[in-house]
Every structure is written in C-alpha cells, then in structure tokens.
Amino acid sequence: MTILTLTGNYAVAYAVKLARVKVVSAYPITPQTTIVEKLAEMIERGEMDAKMIRVESEHSALATVYGAASAGARAFTATASHGLLYMHEMVWWVAGARMPLVMAVVSRAIGPPWNIHVDHQDIFDQRDSGWIISMAQENQEAFDLTLQAFRISEDPRVYLPMMVGLEAFILSHTVAPVDVPDQKEVDEWLPPRRQPYVISPETNFVMGNIVPDEDYMMMRLSIQKAMEAAKEVIKEVDRSYGKKFGREYGGLVECKKCEDADYIIIIAGSWSGEAKMAIEDLREEGYRVGVARIRFIRPWPEEEISELASKVKGIIVFDRAVSFGSKGPLFLDVATTVNGRTSLRGVIAGLGGTEVRKEHIIEVTKEFINKVEEEGRVFEPEYWLLPDPYRGKPLEEVAPRWW
Amino acid sequence: MGENKITSSQTCVIEPPKTFFWAPLSKPAPAASGKTGTWRTERPVIIQEKCVKCLLCWLYCPEDAIIRKEDNSVEVDYEYCKGCGICAAVCPVDAIKMVPEEWGGKQ
Amino acid sequence: MLVELRFHGRGGQGAVTAANILARAAVIEGKYAQAFPYFGAERRGAPVMAFARISDRPLEVHSQVRNPDIVVVLDPAIPQLVDVTQGIKPGGLIVLNSPGKSNIKYERVYCVNATKIAKDLGLVIGGWPVVNTAILGALIKVSTLVKVESLEKAIEEQLGEALAKTNIEAMRRAYNEVKPCER
Numbered sequence A: 001m002t003i004l005t006l007t008g009n010y011a012v013a014y015a016v017k018l019a020r021v022k023v024v025s026a027y028p029i030t031p032q033t034t035i036v037e038k039l040a041e042m043i044e045r046g047e048m049d050a051k052m053i054r055v056e057s058e059h060s061a062l063a064t065v066y067g068a069a070s071a072g073a074r075a076f077t078a079t080a081s082h083g084l085l086y087m088h089e090m091v092w093w094v095a096g097a098r099m100p101l102v103m104a105v106v107s108r109a110i111g112p113p114w115n116i117h118v119d120h121q122d123i124f125d126q127r128d129s130g131w132i133i134s135m136a137q138e139n140q141e142a143f144d145l146t147l148q149a150f151r152i153s154e155d156p157r158v159y160l161p162m163m164v165g166l167e168a169f170i171l172s173h174t175v176a177p178v179d180v181p182d183q184k185e186v187d188e189w190l191p192p193r194r195q196p197y198v199i200s201p202e203t204n205f206v207m208g209n210i211v212p213d214e215d216y217m218m219m220r221l222s223i224q225k226a227m228e229a230a231k232e233v234i235k236e237v238d239r240s241y242g243k244k245f246g247r248e249y250g251g252l253v254e255c256k257k258c259e260d261a262d263y264i265i266i267i268a269g270s271w272s273g274e275a276k277m278a279i280e281d282l283r284e285e286g287y288r289v290g291v292a293r294i295r296f297i298r299p300w301p302e303e304e305i306s307e308l309a310s311k312v313k314g315i316i317v318f319d320r321a322v323s324f325g326s327k328g329p330l331f332l333d334v335a336t337t338v339n340g341r342t343s344l345r346g347v348i349a350g351l352g353g354t355e356v357r358k359e360h361i362i363e364v365t366k367e368f369i370n371k372v373e374e375e376g377r378v379f380e381p382e383y384w385l386l387p388d389p390y391r392g393k394p395l396e397e398v399a400p401r402w403w
Numbered sequence B: 001m002g003e004n005k006i007t008s009s010q011t012c013v014i015e016p017p018k019t020f021f022w023a024p025l026s027k028p029a030p031a032a033s034g035k036t037g038t039w040r041t042e043r044p045v046i047i048q049e050k051c052v053k054c055l056l057c058w059l060y061c062p063e064d065a066i067i068r069k070e071d072n073s074v075e076v077d078y079e080y081c082k083g084c085g086i087c088a089a090v091c092p093v094d095a096i097k098m099v100p101e102e103w104g105g106k107q
Numbered sequence C: 001m002l003v004e005l006r007f008h009g010r011g012g013q014g015a016v017t018a019a020n021i022l023a024r025a026a027v028i029e030g031k032y033a034q035a036f037p038y039f040g041a042e043r044r045g046a047p048v049m050a051f052a053r054i055s056d057r058p059l060e061v062h063s064q065v066r067n068p069d070i071v072v073v074l075d076p077a078i079p080q081l082v083d084v085t086q087g088i089k090p091g092g093l094i095v096l097n098s099p100g101k102s103n104i105k106y107e108r109v110y111c112v113n114a115t116k117i118a119k120d121l122g123l124v125i126g127g128w129p130v131v132n133t134a135i136l137g138a139l140i141k142v143s144t145l146v147k148v149e150s151l152e153k154a155i156e157e158q159l160g161e162a163l164a165k166t167n168i169e170a171m172r173r174a175y176n177e178v179k180p181c182e183r
Helices: A009-018 A033-044 A058-070 A081-086 A090-097 A139-153 A185-189 A213-245 A272-284 A302-309 A330-340 A360-374 B056-060 B086-090 C017-029 C112-120 C132-142 C149-161 C163-179
Strands: A004-007 A022-026 A051-053 A075-077 A103-108 A134-137 A162-167 A175-180 A253-256 A264-268 A290-294 A295-300 A314-319 A341-350 A379-384 B001-007 B011-015 B044-047 B067-068 B073-077 B096-100 C002-010 C032-035 C047-055 C070-073 C095-096 C109-112
Touching: A004 A009, A004 A139, A004 C017, A009 A103, A009 A139, A009 A162, A009 A175, A022 A033, A022 A058, A022 C002, A033 A051, A033 A075, A051 A058, A058 A075, A058 A090, A075 A081, A081 A090, A090 A295, A103 A139, A134 A139, A134 A213, A139 A162, A139 A175, A139 A185, A139 A213, A185 A213, A185 B044, A213 A295, A253 A272, A253 A302, A253 B086, A264 A272, A264 A360, A264 B096, A272 A290, A272 A360, A290 A302, A295 A330, A302 A330, A314 A330, A314 A360, A330 A341, A330 A379, A341 A360, B044 B073, B056 B067, B056 B086, B086 B096, C002 C017, C017 C032, C017 C047, C017 C132, C017 C149, C070 C132, C109 C132, C112 C132, C112 C163, C132 C149, C132 C163
Parallel strands: A022 A051, A022 A075, A075 A103, A103 A162, A134 A162, A264 A290, A264 A314, A314 A341, A341 A379, C002 C070, C070 C095, C095 C109
Antiparallel strands: A004 A175, A134 A295, A175 C032, A253 A290, B001 B011, B044 B096, B067 B073, C002 C047, C032 C047
16 A cells, blocks of 8 residues: 555546556546546556547446446446536436446536536436445545445445545545555455446347336336445445455444434535534534534435434534425435434535535534524524625625616 | 456456346347237338349348348248338349238228 | 645646645655645636645645645735735745745745746746745745655655656755845
8 A cells, every 4th residue: 555645536546547447438527527637647658458438428428338337347437517417317327227337426516607616416416316326525535435336336236336426626636645555455355347237249138128117117126125235235345445445434424423412413525524623613612513424325324314313402414405496405315314303404505615614514503502402393404504705694685786 | 147258357247136136128029019010001022033132121121020041032021021111122123012001901 | 733835826837736745745754734726717827826734633624724824925926916914824934936025014924036946947837937846945944844855755756757856956945045035
C-alpha cells in the first residue's frame, strides 16, 4: 500500500485500474471528466489493459459498457447530473437485465439554472431503478466503495449494477490522502468477474424480448429479492475489506456516537463530516446527539434505522435533494421506517452547492431538540434551511421583481 | 458453470444466481406466436423454372420461412410465411410472384 | 493543530497546483491535508483562489476556508482587485509575490520576488512566469509548515523529474530571499 494524495475523481480511477476493468466508456461532463481522463491516460500509457470506447452521448456510454459487460468484461463508466439523466433509460435497462456493472456518479445539481456544484438530486433521481446506490464521505471511501462495488455487483446473490456516489468538487476536485493498495493485494481480495449469463455469437437466447405481463412482474420481484440479499452482501464485503485493507465502515450505515444518543442526525455524503463535527460541539453543550450516515440509499438500511428509531427521542434528516410536491427523498424513506415511533424533522439544505457549515447543522439540530423537549412529539417533514443571504426574510421580499 | 475467455488476461465466470432470479432472457422458438401463415394477405409463389438459386430470398426472409433444399432450390414454408413480400422484392430474376390470398373463398 | 490557507492568484499561475503540492508535502510528513480550488469556472488571467488545510488529525471538514491562518498571494496585482485580508485570523500572516513593497493593510506581510526568480530560471510557460513553486519556498520559510525536503519530494512527485529540478531551485531561492515587506 501507498499513501497517495488524490482528488476523489483520481481515487476512483485508481480503484478502477486496480479492479482490472477491461472496458471503459464515458462522455465528458463536469465534474466527472477527470475520472475518465485519468483512465484514458492510464490506458494510453499501457498501465492498464483495457479498451476506452469513445461515444457521442451518455446514453451510448452506458449502452456500450452494458454491451461489454453482457459479453463478459468487467466494465465501468462515470457521469454526473445531466449526463446521468440523459442515460436514464439505459440505467433501467442494465438493472432489468441483471447485469453486474459499476458506474461512478459525481453528484451535481440539475439545471436550469446551470449549476455545477454538489447536490444529490441527480443520484436520487435513479433511486427506483434497481441499482445499488452508495454515497461516499471522503476520497478514501470513494476509492474503497469503487473496489467493493465490483465485488457486490458481481455476487451471485445480487447480480445488480452499482453506483458509487461522490460529490461534485467537495470530493471530486479536492485532494486528500488516499491509501492505495498494491495490485497483488487487490487481486487476492477481488475474485474474477462472475455474471449470470454471457451473450456471445454462440448463445442462442435473447435478452429483453417481450414477455408475458405475469413474467414481467415476477422479474420485478426478483430484483427486489436481490436488493434484500444485497444488504448482507454489502456488510460481508465491508467486513472482508476491513480485514484485508484495514478500513471497515459499518455496512449500510456508519454510526458515530449512536449508542447513548437521545437524538440522531441522518445524513449522507461529504457533509456528514460537518455533522460529525457538529455533534462534538452539541455534546459539549449537553445535547446527546449521534450521527447515522447513510452509506447506501439502495438497498435502504431499514433494519438499522428502525433500531435507532425505537430508542431515540427524535431524528433529524438532512436532504440535499427534493421530491417536488412531496418532501426530501431521504426523509421519505426515514419516515416510512420510523412509522411514527419518534419525533422527526426533515431538513432540506445545501441545494446547488449552497454551503452548509457545522454551525448550520448545530443550529437546526439544537432548535429541533429544544422543540421536542418542550412540546413532546414533533413531526416537521419539511424544513427549508435557506441560504444565509435569504434566511429569516419574508419570501415576497427576496424574490426578484420581474413583473 | 462455464468460462468465457474475453482477453488473454481475464476470464469471466458464468455462475448461477443464488437468490430467486428471473432474468428477461428468452430462447427463440418456432411458433412462439402461433402459426403466422394465416396473417398473410398475399402469398409468394416461386416460379421454379426462372429460379437461379442465388438464395437472396432465403437470406432476406425475416421469418426464416424460405426453406433451402440440398440443391439450393427454395420453397416457401406457408405455415409461417406472413406474406411480407421481401423475397419477391429482392429476387433478381422475378422468379417470385405475390398472389392475393383468398381465405374463405374468392371475394 | 489545524492550519488553514488561502491562495490568491490568476488563472494559469498555478495557485491550485501550489495548494496541491503543499498538501502532498504535509501528507509525506504523515500529517493530514486537503487542497481544493474555489469551486467555480476558472479562466486564464482572472483572479482565482485555492485552499489548503493541514492537520495532525483526520479532516472531516469539507466547507470552504473562511478564516485562513495564512494567505498566499501569487500575483502583485491581486491585492488591488480583491481584499486578500478578508477573514484572516488574528495573528495570521500573508506571503506576497512582490519585489519588496506591500500595499496590503496588514501587520505581517512577507515579500519575495517570485516573478524575478521564475524569469531568472526560465520558468516561463506561454509568456507567463510560473511562480507557484517559488512562493511555496517563501511560505514554508516563514510558516515552518513543512520541511524543505518534504516540499522537494512533493514537487518531484507532482511535476515529474524533468520539471522538478528548476522548480526546486526556485523554491530554495525564494526560501532564502523572503523577508518582511517594506511599507
């Protein structure tokens, strides 16, 4: 192993190389581009034995790696934001075909208006597609999840594609130390590619042809069963990775100081770091708060969240996305699992890269706790933490006057 | 379980799934939609004297309904021919004629 | 211990690379570090910023640096365009690329003529003197953030052997030449 200093994007590229990926195809989009740029460089220099296939769109990029994967190659692509939306049809196709595959998603806001900064809307937009969806907090974790993704996706209990989520700029363009293992160590840990079927000129079957409606429904159930099985696989892979490389994260949820907590912050992605710092300060003030960081939004960590819900006085959820006309997507899952057992607040914050600092998290968490302590059960499904320049002002005052 | 060599340095293993698994795979089989010959409004008729055994009709038929015989002469499988007329269109010597079907008698 | 830095420069001068090299040098010494650009579209010639954090504990923070301990200014014209002292912590310091004078209203400003050093050594790309490695030499002299050897190693890794030699020379020269600015 070597400690390198890498951006989140380069960390992903190194993991892809070490996983001995054979086919890479992608279309450039900020802030993803440097992942495939690095991979192109590695292939060009002969450091990586793979094919880089250039395409005219993200839809074709995923179609291409899907084809390569169907033919038996370990394949990888990466995208973000509008690129991810553009390939949305293929996203469903790959999962429906039960084809193991790994894609990095550098989560970024969706336009209009144009915005290249962090936001989870693009990745949550893929929530229901049958992909396993993970979210990294640090560059190191983006590296680790990428390696793990191949093993999870290619497990015969799973056979589903997996997304590795890492955040625009905050991880993708920030350099930080990353522990990169040797090829030999990775080869010892990552088994050769396994997949349920291979399509070749010799095979005499068709994928995706029209089927009876009843069979279609059974195929949908089989994806759901694989998701359920993936929970155990993810935990197993996390443990075995920990044993081999010394980093174990706790499976689907990473808990910090949850054991004795009265209140829990549920959050996903890099701003979990700020949340972890916030609870240190809150604890000094006598608020016993823990952080449950969601590492996998699919499969949803139902059991872990349910267990927390039954023993705390309240849960505050931080969403960096909105399901317009409803609530934050993370909140919706938490609320379903909690099922009225404890107080809840769903905070929507940080959209389009709006900075959320430790102080913001402390403020809304403290306010929530004080409210619960005073009023008893609190249910606030939608709490917009507005950006500093607009907070506390009447909305009619802050809106620009075009008319 | 089988092995599928894709490059000199990597193989992939086909391993059966270990959970309830139902992939959208299907095998092509004759008559999956029943005998499609009745879908025709026109039938191709081969004029054997004109046929030069070039096999273009056999190659182009989308339904595999041209039967190739040992001497490369051809026949139509009327059980499955949908009457699309591609064979007649590609025939370079006009040896295939499309004749109206008269299901249930002359109209 | 947590030290936060802000780099001011112009697009193309290497402010981001300077922050990255510094972070690498700290990691070589077994410390934890981060470096990142100001998150926005960067254009050659326009004022840009980059940030770095160095700590003896793993860094969980991902917010921007608002209150830097140290500000590094790669271009003498920048202080006329932006307030480089903004948010700087009390007792902080500023390292400025300047022949010797500072027009920054702040106590501790150190000057080094990084442009001259770069030109003398032929570190010019597309007509632009590349001042980032020189300014790092001045920075580590006045801040003692990392050792000279660590910075040398980081420059070698980051820029490759061919470019490293001259850049290390620039860094060492600036290390020796940096002094408090005249007012």
